[in-house]
Amino acid sequence: MDQEIEILKQYIRNETGHTGPIKPDDDLLKTGLLDSFSIVSLAMFAQEHFGVEFEGDDLVRENLASLSSLVALIRRRSTSE
Numbered sequence: 001m002d003q004e005i006e007i008l009k010q011y012i013r014n015e016t017g018h019t020g021p022i023k024p025d026d027d028l029l030k031t032g033l034l035d036s037f038s039i040v041s042l043a044m045f046a047q048e049h050f051g052v053e054f055e056g057d058d059l060v061r062e063n064l065a066s067l068s069s070l071v072a073l074i075r076r077r078s079t080s081e
Helices: 002-016 036-050 067-080
Strands: none
Touching: 002 036, 002 067, 036 067
16 A cells, blocks of 8 residues: 555645645545545546546545545455456
8 A cells, every 4th residue: 555655645746746744544635735626636647547447436535535545446446347
């Protein structure tokens, strides 16, 4: 999980310019680090980078709000394909 987390952190840093810490379980929306548009962009990046495809039902807050929940989704989709 650590490698996926670091890749996603780097994407967020590149997109937002954020230089502070990003913890795997931080709520990216509540902390203000990302907004709803940025979350969708992060999900699109994850699909492309990790070679997975998310279903419409996957794109809910509980799957996308933190890096750890997004990585769990990526792993579920990787094993189901």
